[in-house]
Structures are given as C-alpha cells and as structure tokens.
Amino acid sequence: MTSTHLSDPSRTHPGTPGTPAASARGLTKSYGRGDAEVHALRGIDVDIPAGRFTAIMGASGSGKSTLMHCLAGLDQPTAGSITIAGTQLESLDDDRLTRFRRDHVGFVFQAFNLLPMLTAGQNILLPFELAGRKVDREVRARYDEVVATLGLADRLGHRPSELSGGQQQRVAIARALVAQPAIVFADEPTGNLDSDSSAEVLGFLRRSVRELGQTVVMVTHELDAAAYADDVLVIADGEIRAHLVDPEPAALVAALRPGTSIAAGGATR
Numbered sequence: 001m002t003s004t005h006l007s008d009p010s011r012t013h014p015g016t017p018g019t020p021a022a023s024a025r026g027l028t029k030s031y032g033r034g035d036a037e038v039h040a041l042r043g044i045d046v047d048i049p050a051g052r053f054t055a056i057m058g059a060s061g062s063g064k065s066t067l068m069h070c071l072a073g074l075d076q077p078t079a080g081s082i083t084i085a086g087t088q089l090e091s092l093d094d095d096r097l098t099r100f101r102r103d104h105v106g107f108v109f110q111a112f113n114l115l116p117m118l119t120a121g122q123n124i125l126l127p128f129e130l131a132g133r134k135v136d137r138e139v140r141a142r143y144d145e146v147v148a149t150l151g152l153a154d155r156l157g158h159r160p161s162e163l164s165g166g167q168q169q170r171v172a173i174a175r176a177l178v179a180q181p182a183i184v185f186a187d188e189p190t191g192n193l194d195s196d197s198s199a200e201v202l203g204f205l206r207r208s209v210r211e212l213g214q215t216v217v218m219v220t221h222e223l224d225a226a227a228y229a230d231d232v233l234v235i236a237d238g239e240i241r242a243h244l245v246d247p248e249p250a251a252l253v254a255a256l257r258p259g260t261s262i263a264a265g266g267a268t269r
C-alpha cells in the first residue's frame with residue numbers, strides 16, 4: 001500500500017487522537033471455491049483514524065462494501081483480524097458480537113431504513129427502545145445535541161413520509177449517532193439523494209465529526225462526496241492502493257485513475 005500525506009498543517013484537527021477507531025490486519029475475504037473463487041479482499045492492513053471522516057473509494061466490484069461490512073462486524077472475514085475500540089471482533093461469539101455492534105457501531109444505509117409509523121424523534125431513539133435501555137438524562141442531552149447538530153429540532157414530530165430525502169437521511173444519521181458509537185459506517189449514504197440533499201447530508205456528516213467528535217467511514221462512488229472527507233482510502237481489486245490524508249482534488253483524481261502508480265508525497269502512515 002502506498003500512503004500519501006498531502007496535508008496543510010493548518011487543516012489538521014487539533015487533538016486528533018492517535019489511537020485508531022478501527023484497524024484491520026491481514027484482512028482477507030474470499031467467496032466461492034475453486035474456479036469460482038472470488039478474492040474480494042486480499043490481505044488488507046488499515047487503520048481508521050479516530051475523530052476523522054474517512055471515505056472509501058474505488059471501482060464497482062473493488063471490495064468497498066465487503067471491506068466496510070467486515071470492518072463493521074456484519075460479515076465474517078476469511079482470515080485476518082479486526083479491532084474496534086480496543087476489542088478484537090474475532091474473539092467475540094455471535095451474541096457478544098451482536099451486542100458489541102449495538103453498543104459501539106453505528107450504521108447509515110443508502111435506503112434510510114426508517115420506520116414509517118414512527119415520528120423522526122421516535123426513530124432516533126428506537127435503538128434505545130430495542131435494547132431496553134433507559135433514556136436517561138445523559139441520553140436525552142446527547143439526543144438534544146445530535147438533533148441540534150443535524151438541524152432536526154423542528155422536524156422531530158414528523159413521520160418519514162412528511163420529510164424530504166435529505167431530512168430522512170439526517171434522521172438516520174441522528175439514530176446512528178445518539179448512542180455515541182466508536183465508529184459510524186455509511187455505505188453510499190447519498191446514493192438515493194439529489195445533489196442539493198447530498199451536499200446537505202455530507203455537510204451534516206462532516207459536522208458530526210467536527211462538532212461531536214464522531215468517527216465516520218463512508219463508502220462512496222462520487223468524487224464530490226469524497227471531497228467532504230478528511231481522508232480517502234482508495235481500493236482496487238481487493239487491495240488498498242492509497243490512503244490519502246487531506247488530499248487535494250488533483251491527488252485524489254490521480255489516485256483513482258486505473259493503473260496509475262501513486263507517488264508518495266511526504267510522511268506516511
């Protein structure tokens with residue numbers, strides 16, 4: 001893997017913690033057997049920095065969703081190790097993994113996956129209901145903070161059908177954030193949105209990193225979307241091709257061009 005550091009020091013975030021929010025070592029995922037075997041991930045080593053917004057980019061079929069699903073503990077790798085918030089996922093049995101995901105990982109999907117009969121506010125608190133957890137004063141304070149950051153205060157009593165696509169996705173993001181997960185994974189979160197709503201949702205995702213200290217990892221096809229991220233992981237044919245830190249647009253375009261080798265531009269991770 002080639003790492004490129006292109007940051008202007010003034011753009012790095014004060015107090016960015018050094019411990020990664022998630023890491024993978026030797027991560028391999030194969031599907032099928034024999035002639036039909038597909039190597040979706042070919043031994044990936046990666047650290048997802050905490051308190052930053054990371055985009056995963058690459059061509060269709062390059063392994064982006066597989067990487068994200070393995071990192072999130074939704075899919076089991078063929079080999080390798082994944083650590084989230086200091087816990088090695090392969091050490092957990094199914095029940096403990098389910099509980100770990102519930103308590104430490106947030107998800108945002110392309111289809112917003114809100115429950116239509118519940119209001120926005122009820123949807124945001126649904127994970128607490130499902131887990132049988134009390135919405136105490138601390139949770140309520142976090143809820144208020146998340147709702148304010150995502151600009152949803154005047155929409156909480158509305159059902160999803162009464163909200164725009166962008167507002168629905170903001171509710172889904174709020175739902176992912178309210179439990180203060182160690183990391184939030186978003187697979188093509190703007191895939192169902194028009195360009196104005198996409199920009200709005202991406203701006204709010206970035207705010208959740210800047211203002212709430214959240215760690216967000218987003219899979220996207222779109223350069224415009226990746227431009228909101230701090231870091232970009234470029235994946236090609238199941239391998240990480242580059243890990244760009246605060247990339248300039250030209251560096252990102254170059255890294256995404258097929259067959260181009262990437263010149264390391266400075267400090268490496």
Ligand SMILES: Nc1ncnc2c1ncn2[C@@H]1O[C@H](COP(=O)(O)OP(=O)(O)OP(=O)(O)O)[C@@H](O)[C@H]1O
Pocket residue numbers: 031032038039040058059060061062063064065066067
């Ligand atoms: N369940 C599966 N069974 C067999 N092959 C699979 C399965 N899931 C994914 N693959 C293969 O693994 C490779 C990586 O797939 P993945 O879904 O991770 O790609 P992606 O980068 O997310 O693509 P896209 O941008 O189209 O969503 C592809 O070759 C795909 O066909």
Ligand SMILES: [Mg+2]
Pocket residue numbers: 064065066
């Ligand atoms: Mg995908």
